[in-house]
Amino acid sequence: MNLEPKILDSISTGVLVLDSDLRVCSLNAAGQAILDTSEARCLGEDAKNLLLHPEQWLGILTQVLESDSPHASRSVALMLLSGQEIHVDVIVTPHHRSDGETGLLVELLAVDRLLRISRDGNLQHAQETSRAIIRGLAHEIKNPLGGVRGAAQLLARELPDEHLAEYTGIIIREADRLRDLVDRLLGPNRQLELKPLNIHEVLEHVRNLISAESENRVTIIRDYDPSLPEFPCDRAQLIQAVLNITRNALQAAPSLADCKITLRTRSQRQFTVGTKLHRLVCRVDIIDNGPGIPEELQHSVFAPMVTGRAEGTGLGLSIAQSSVQLHGGAIECESSPGETRFTIFLPMEQTHA
Ligand SMILES: Nc1ncnc2c1ncn2[C@@H]1O[C@H](COP(=O)(O)OP(=O)(O)OP(=O)(O)O)[C@@H](O)[C@H]1O
Numbered sequence: 001m002n003l004e005p006k007i008l009d010s011i012s013t014g015v016l017v018l019d020s021d022l023r024v025c026s027l028n029a030a031g032q033a034i035l036d037t038s039e040a041r042c043l044g045e046d047a048k049n050l051l052l053h054p055e056q057w058l059g060i061l062t063q064v065l066e067s068d069s070p071h072a073s074r075s076v077a078l079m080l081l082s083g084q085e086i087h088v089d090v091i092v093t094p095h096h097r098s099d100g101e102t103g104l105l106v107e108l109l110a111v112d113r114l115l116r117i118s119r120d121g122n123l124q125h126a127q128e129t130s131r132a133i134i135r136g137l138a139h140e141i142k143n144p145l146g147g148v149r150g151a152a153q154l155l156a157r158e159l160p161d162e163h164l165a166e167y168t169g170i171i172i173r174e175a176d177r178l179r180d181l182v183d184r185l186l187g188p189n190r191q192l193e194l195k196p197l198n199i200h201e202v203l204e205h206v207r208n209l210i211s212a213e214s215e216n217r218v219t220i221i222r223d224y225d226p227s228l229p230e231f232p233c234d235r236a237q238l239i240q241a242v243l244n245i246t247r248n249a250l251q252a253a254p255s256l257a258d259c260k261i262t263l264r265t266r267s268q269r270q271f272t273v274g275t276k277l278h279r280l281v282c283r284v285d286i287i288d289n290g291p292g293i294p295e296e297l298q299h300s301v302f303a304p305m306v307t308g309r310a311e312g313t314g315l316g317l318s319i320a321q322s323s324v325q326l327h328g329g330a331i332e333c334e335s336s337p338g339e340t341r342f343t344i345f346l347p348m349e350q351t352h353a
C-alpha cells in the first residue's frame, strides 16, 4: 500500500494489511485500538494470533484469499487476546500487490449496541409495525375531530350571547392543536420528491434557521467535504430531519453562549443498512457539546412520543428517522455528557444509475 501511514492513522476505520501468508504487514491506529494491540507487537505476526478463538475470522480471510473476491460481514464477534469480546463489521478485499502476490486489505468497524440500533433490520420492522398502528389510530382520531370542529364553528354562528364564543373558540383551537399533533405523529406522509441536490444546501439552510432561532448566540462549526457530489433527495424532508436533530441540540444546551454544534459531511464507502450493502453513502454528523441524552432515554429516543423535555412531544427524532429511512438511509446516535453525535447516512448510488 502506498498510502501515507498518517492518513490511515487519522481515519476511524481499522485498516489491517495482510500478505499472502496472512501475516500482518501494517495496522493503522484505529485497528490497533479495536484489536487492543500495537503495530510493533503484531507486525509479521500470523493473523490467527491476533485473537483468542480465531476460527471464524480465519474462515473469512481464507475464503477471500481463495475466491479472490471481496466479502463483508456485519457484526462479527471477535475475542481479543485479553478475553474481551468485541463486535465489528468486517470488510475484506483482495489486494494485488506489485510483487505479484495477493494479500488482503481488512477494514474493521467497531459497532456498539447503540450504534447499530437504527440499522438493525428487526428494529426497523418493529418501527414499521408501530407506525402502522399510529396511522390507524390517527385516522380514527382525525375523522371525528373534523366533525367536532365543524360543529363548533356552526354553533359559534348561532350563539345568542357573544361572550359564549370564548368556549367555542377553545373547542376549535384545541381541535386544531390535536389535528396538528396527529399530523406530526403521522410523520412525512407524501411521496418523496427526489431532485439532485447538494447536501450542503440543506445544511446551510438549517444553519441559517438555527442561527436565527438562537439570535446568533450558538457557535455552529461547518466541516464540509466539498467534493461530495449531488445526489437525488427530497430537500424539504431532509431539511426537516436535520433541523429536528439540530434543534434538539439547541434545546438541550444549558446556555446558548456555550453551545457548540458541528455540522460535518463526509463520503463513506461500504455501508450496510438493514441487509443492503451500499457502495457509497453520504454521512452527515451533527455533534453538540451539551449534557447528552438522559441515560434512560438512550435506547428509545427514535420512538414516537419519547421525550425528556416537559414541553416536548417526542416526535422530532421519529420524524427525522422516517424521512431518512424513506431515502433508504439510517440515523445512528451516540451520546455521552459533553458530546452527542447524530449521524445520518444517505445512499448516493442513484447518482451512478
Ligand atoms: N442533542 C441532544 N442532547 C440531549 N438530549 C437530546 C438530544 N437530542 C435528543 N435528546 C433527547 O431526546 C428526546 C427526544 O427528542 P425528540 O426530538 O424526538 O423529541 P422532543 O425534542 O422531546 O420533542 P419535539 O421534537 O417533538 O418537539 C428529547 O426530549 C431529549 O430528551
Ligand SMILES: [Mg+2]
Pocket: 244, 247, 248, 312, 315, 316, 317
Ligand atoms: Mg425535538
